[in-house]
Amino acid sequence: MKVKFSVLPLLALVMMALPIIPQALAQETAPAPTITLDKTSLANGGEITVSGQAPAGAQVYVEVYAADKKVRANRFDGKKDPKTGKIPYKFYLTHEMPAFYKIFVPKDMQPELDTAKAAGGGWKYSEVLKKTGADAAYSEPAKIKIDSYQATIMASILGSRGKLLDAMDEKATKSESMKLVKGRFRSVNNLLGANVETTPEGVYTAKMKLRSGLAPGKYNVIVTAVTARAMDGDKETVKKVKSEVASFENKQTFPTVYLGNAGTSINLIWPFLLTLAISIFGVLMGAGGGFILNPILVSIFPALPHTIVAGTVMPTVLFSQGSGIYNYSKIKFINWKLGIGVGCAMLVGGFIGPKLTELITLDQFKFAFGWILLVLAGLMYWQTTPGYLEKNKKEQAILKEFKKRAEEAAAKGNS
């Protein structure tokens, strides 16, 4: 009795597997490509060559990604859906985006990449993947976990991301992951390179250049060889074989450090010198340096996300403001009623603002900041006009007089 029962499910399993086996066999007909890397490590970027043997006549794609460094990527969908005419107001967020991701495609596809580059910032990653056939190799980011939120205007004002929606299915995740990848790495050159050379016998080589300042740690390389593509109506079936994973290490030494939240490496000396110069200039102008430091940082370190720049510069000025308040309060030069009254309104504004930083893209950030700076330049210019200077002279004289009195009073109070 006992034996009989255990055999039955086994039999059912074998029967279920029968129709699958021939399919699996058919896909395995082409041998998997071999893969060799000429180096095991790079020192903060450099060139590494991947080569091997793929089935003759196959198209070879090389997928490279940072294996142990993950970063955050997010996207706010506030564009009208052309089909429904509604704005989705959805916020997508992942913490599992590889800190580096690039697909190398066959050399003859360079024209496709050039077309995409010509389209500027509005290029579509998924379209280029399809045109170059690289979607067959696109696999690592398709596996990331993406949270989607239904954002509402009210929730944004309250500073929440909105309601967490149910997890997306595999297909939706893949399609959204492409948008997140594009939002994160932005340019065609960052994501795609056309330098895989293949001989008619299927021997392939690709010289991969990694720029300095990328994430350190382990990088994985996988080769996908597409042996056949067949169009079945709208649907394309792709026959492909994948190589094993090869790895190399990207090494970095101080003062170049990896910024975990920013997902990029940076030589710390540069932000130090920049901040020093700008904060001195800020004092000369009579203003904090934040509004110059931010745009310069996002301009010269394109790999630094604007959210990180805004979120890190703010605490930097916190302390100088605090010491300024302390110095003014010593000579009783602060009206607490006025400062706290307006401060309460600013507290609410400061609660909302950082939420909005996430919702905009770098280009929108730059655009808005550009206008802010122009307005600021106008204000600065106004402060150098003769009328203002005349008035300011009197004000400064009174200010000096009051300061003197305040200091005397403070000295008296102490003694």
Next chain:
Amino acid sequence: MKVDFWGHEFEVNMWIGCLGGFLIAIMSSMFGFGGGPFMVPLMTVALGLPMYIVVGSSLLAIFFNTAMGTVRHMQFGNFDLLLFLAMFPAALLGGYFGPQIAKRLSPVVVKRVACVGLVLLGLKLLGLY
């Protein structure tokens, strides 16, 4: 609202002050700067207050915004400790050397230079060159 300062009394329209402060706070915390260069004109021009009451009090108001913005940015994971550690000492040094250099320069010239710099930077961000 009436405000007392060193024996002088000023009438302040808190509605304008709060609304302006609120909007400046959203903008400055969103883009990660202090907001002083906007706050001072708001208080002197829109509220009609003299400079000597504005300098300290506007700094206090901005401090609320910066503190809140810092907390919120940290909540959203926008803060990077290493980058902060590189910039923070530089900001302190700048705050120390800045006033000493300021004594030797004409503020009008500095502001004109800043004006040109800001226009160039602004146009660059707008992608105009």
